[in-house]
Structure formats: structure tokens, C-alpha cells
Amino acid sequence: MPVMQRLAVIHTGGTIASRPSPDGRGLTPQQAPSVPGLPGVEVRDFQPFTLPSPQVTPAHMLQLGDLIARVAPEHDGVVVTHGTDTLEETAFALHLLLDTPAPVVLTGSMRHAEEVSWDGPGNLLDAAGVALHARSAGRGPLVVFGGDIFDARTVTKVHTTAVDAFGGYPGPIGRIDREGDTAHLKYFAGPEPRVSYHPPHLNARVDILYAYAGWRGEGYAAARAGADGIVIAALGTGNLPAELLPLIAATRQPVVIATRTHAGPVLPVYGYAGGGATLVDAGAIPASFLNAHKARILLLTLLGCGLDRGEIRRVFTQMEF
Ligand SMILES: NC(=O)C[C@H](N)C(=O)O
Structure with missing residues (x-):
């Protein structure tokens, strides 16, 4: 049989x-x-x-x-x-x-x-x-x-x-x-080693904000006041209008920078106010290749596991996912 x-x-x-x-x-x-x-x-x-x-x-x-x-x-x-x-x-x-x-x-x-x-x-x-x-x-x-x-x-x-x-x-x-x-x-390729997480809950509040030409940070204050973490669907390689830089620098919660562009990584390339390099200097965490809504799922998971901002940065930047 x-x-x-x-x-x-x-x-x-x-x-x-x-x-x-x-x-x-x-x-x-x-x-x-x-x-x-x-x-x-x-x-x-x-x-x-x-x-x-x-x-x-x-x-x-x-x-x-x-x-x-x-x-x-x-x-x-x-x-x-x-x-x-x-x-x-x-x-x-x-x-x-x-x-x-x-x-x-x-x-x-x-x-x-x-x-x-x-x-x-x-x-x-x-x-x-x-x-x-x-x-x-x-x-x-x-x-x-x-x-x-x-x-x-x-x-x-x-x-x-x-x-x-x-x-x-x-x-x-x-x-x-x-x-x-x-x-x-x-x-078309073999499997890779994987990391898994065991959060007791996914209850953290993580807000997503969507960047656009002329954004001066509308909606940011409400997110900062109520959320445990923020994800921004930023521009290109992860850039924002200059007005966002001081807001991000003053945020104690993790702020993850994804991109609203449909392909490619977030990289800290630009040094003008609001450029990706200045956002990372101000404490923001690049989301690598993850889109904003997946970056949010990862952030919820890591917050649920009780990771601090430094550990969260490591997971995103070392791609431990
Ligand atoms: N094709 C679908 O399944 C769409 C539907 N609105 C859903 O996501 O439940």
C-alpha cells in the first residue's frame, strides 16, 4: 500500500x-x-x-x-x-x-x-x-x-x-x-538559514505614515503621542522633507524608514536635511527591502518580544528576518 x-x-x-x-x-x-x-x-x-x-x-x-x-x-x-x-x-x-x-x-x-x-x-x-x-x-x-x-x-x-x-x-x-x-x-535557488521569533503578543501600536512632496509632518505628532513605534513610507532610498528631521530626532520610540518606491533597499545615501543619512544619524532605522506594511509587522513582532531600540536596529540592519 x-x-x-x-x-x-x-x-x-x-x-x-x-x-x-x-x-x-x-x-x-x-x-x-x-x-x-x-x-x-x-x-x-x-x-x-x-x-x-x-x-x-x-x-x-x-x-x-x-x-x-x-x-x-x-x-x-x-x-x-x-x-x-x-x-x-x-x-x-x-x-x-x-x-x-x-x-x-x-x-x-x-x-x-x-x-x-x-x-x-x-x-x-x-x-x-x-x-x-x-x-x-x-x-x-x-x-x-x-x-x-x-x-x-x-x-x-x-x-x-x-x-x-x-x-x-x-x-x-x-x-x-x-x-x-x-x-x-x-x-531557482536553495533554502537559506532562517530566524524565528516567539512574541507573546502582537499588540503594540505601530503607525504607518506615508510621505509626499510638501509633507511637513502632518499626522506625525499624533503618531508620536500614541504609538509604540512608527514606520514611514519615505521617498526613494529613504529620504524625507527637511521638516521631518527634527521631529524624528526628538522621538524616543523606534522610527523605521521604509520606501514608497516599489523596489529596492533603503540606504542612508543623502546628506541634505531630511536625506537618508541625516535620518539615520537622528536615530531612524532603515527597513532594508521590506515594504512599510511588512516593516510594521516586523516592528510589532520585535516590540512584542520586548526588544529595545538598539536591538530592533540590529535586526533590521543585519536582516535577521
Ligand atoms: N481577492 C481577495 O481575496 C480580496 C478580498 N477583498 C480579501 O482580501 O478578502
């Missing part, structure tokens, strides 16, 4: 679980999708919550991480279905939280089950194929969409409606394609 592989499928909602609501008021998550037939695979379903992903919070991410850590040892792979809007935040939170050897793969859909272009079954099948593949182990949680396999640190939603909704610099780390019943899976 061939040995059955065991797959856990954790449903959390999103368009992949949505249909038009009976009151005609638009799509709502209603029913978890079933995984298309997988010969030789025993599927166990879990449904910790059913939410549109704009309603998913860091507390849900922690809950999901705990559930995966519990079920992963009894399975060969784990698939998580999730709404696409905040999928990358959950994927990155799980990347930070989990050290399970079983592959964990997130997916979703852009079209719902009653549309002719329903992309749920294909994405689920691909995600299952990736999660059950030996070469997927040790890579941290992955995102599979449209056959592309993405690293949780770099994947981002790049289109509001297209079926190929995910991308992100420098692009997919692998690809799954089907030829009849055979899946072809290819990774």
Missing part, C-alpha cells in the same frame, strides 16, 4: 471563500472552498475564522501561527487560504513566527466561485502541490499564485483585479506548472 501524504488546509476567508451575498450587497466570505481531488493525499480541513482579509489583524496572525505550529507536525504540508488584500502581511508574520519544517503555503483567489474565470481551484491545487513537495521544506511560508512561488519577505499584491495579482521585487523564487496529472516544480 503506498503511503498517503497528509495535507492540512486552513481556511481563513477571502474571495476564495466568497460569493455574492443574498441581499445583493456584494461579495462576502461564506463557504470555504474544497481542495480538488488529490490522489494519494489525505486532506484535513481547519477553519479558525472566516474573514475578508481587510478584517484580519495581527492577533489573527498570531492565532494562525499557533494553529499551524500545532497541526504541522502531524502533516506533510500546510495550505492556508486567505484574502489577497492583506495576504502578504499574514505571510510575513508567519515567516517570522514559524519554525516548522513542514512547508506552509498561502494562496487565495481573485475571482469568486460563481465567476467563469474562478481561479480558486487552480491556485489551491498548485498550493497543495508546493506544500507537499520535498524541495519546499526549510524556505519559510511561501505564497503561491498563478503558478508562481513567492518568498513571504518580498511578495506583494501588485494588481487590484488581475488574476496574476502577486509580484514584488525580485520576483518569484520558483514555479509550479502542470502537464496532465504531473506537476513540474522548480526552485
Whole structure:
């Protein structure tokens, strides 16, 4: 008798679980999708919550991480279905939280089950194929969409409606394609050593501010007064208007500088007032390659672990994530 592989499928909602609501008021998550037939695979379903992903919070991410850590040892792979809007935040939170050897793969859909272009079954099948593949182990949680396999640190939603909704610099780390019943899976590089974190909570308040031409720091005072940390989606390599420099210098909480540009690192290059080098001299922490909302997830995690500003700076600058 061939040995059955065991797959856990954790449903959390999103368009992949949505249909038009009976009151005609638009799509709502209603029913978890079933995984298309997988010969030789025993599927166990879990449904910790059913939410549109704009309603998913860091507390849900922690809950999901705990559930995966519990079920992963009894399975060969784990698939998580999730709404696409905040999928990358959950994927990155799980990347930070989990050290399970079983592959964990997130997916979703852009079209719902009653549309002719329903992309749920294909994405689920691909995600299952990736999660059950030996070469997927040790890579941290992955995102599979449209056959592309993405690293949780770099994947981002790049289109509001297209079926190929995910991308992100420098692009997919692998690809799954089907030829009849055979899946072809290819990774373009090997796994790397990983660091994981075990925060007791993700309850800190971290605000994100978005920089623009002519910003004089509107909104900054409120963030400084109420937040445990601030992330700024800054300009280019991490620069800001000059007015922000004294505000950042006077802030005792960690201030992380990400970029609103869609690719590339934050680097302290410029020495004019508000240039990245002056912000770092004033105590700001460059976010490396993380976008602002992922930098926020990392900051929440590190604050939850009780790290101080110096330790937080080290994690971001040494890329211990
Ligand atoms: N395609 C989707 O899943 C979008 C949906 N608004 C969600 O994130 O829940």
C-alpha cells in the first residue's frame, strides 16, 4: 500500500471563500472552498475564522501561527487560504513566527466561485502541490499564485483585479506548472538559514505614515503621542522633507524608514536635511527591502518580544528576518 501524504488546509476567508451575498450587497466570505481531488493525499480541513482579509489583524496572525505550529507536525504540508488584500502581511508574520519544517503555503483567489474565470481551484491545487513537495521544506511560508512561488519577505499584491495579482521585487523564487496529472516544480535557488521569533503578543501600536512632496509632518505628532513605534513610507532610498528631521530626532520610540518606491533597499545615501543619512544619524532605522506594511509587522513582532531600540536596529540592519 503506498503511503498517503497528509495535507492540512486552513481556511481563513477571502474571495476564495466568497460569493455574492443574498441581499445583493456584494461579495462576502461564506463557504470555504474544497481542495480538488488529490490522489494519494489525505486532506484535513481547519477553519479558525472566516474573514475578508481587510478584517484580519495581527492577533489573527498570531492565532494562525499557533494553529499551524500545532497541526504541522502531524502533516506533510500546510495550505492556508486567505484574502489577497492583506495576504502578504499574514505571510510575513508567519515567516517570522514559524519554525516548522513542514512547508506552509498561502494562496487565495481573485475571482469568486460563481465567476467563469474562478481561479480558486487552480491556485489551491498548485498550493497543495508546493506544500507537499520535498524541495519546499526549510524556505519559510511561501505564497503561491498563478503558478508562481513567492518568498513571504518580498511578495506583494501588485494588481487590484488581475488574476496574476502577486509580484514584488525580485520576483518569484520558483514555479509550479502542470502537464496532465504531473506537476513540474522548480526552485531557482536553495533554502537559506532562517530566524524565528516567539512574541507573546502582537499588540503594540505601530503607525504607518506615508510621505509626499510638501509633507511637513502632518499626522506625525499624533503618531508620536500614541504609538509604540512608527514606520514611514519615505521617498526613494529613504529620504524625507527637511521638516521631518527634527521631529524624528526628538522621538524616543523606534522610527523605521521604509520606501514608497516599489523596489529596492533603503540606504542612508543623502546628506541634505531630511536625506537618508541625516535620518539615520537622528536615530531612524532603515527597513532594508521590506515594504512599510511588512516593516510594521516586523516592528510589532520585535516590540512584542520586548526588544529595545538598539536591538530592533540590529535586526533590521543585519536582516535577521
Ligand atoms: N481577492 C481577495 O481575496 C480580496 C478580498 N477583498 C480579501 O482580501 O478578502
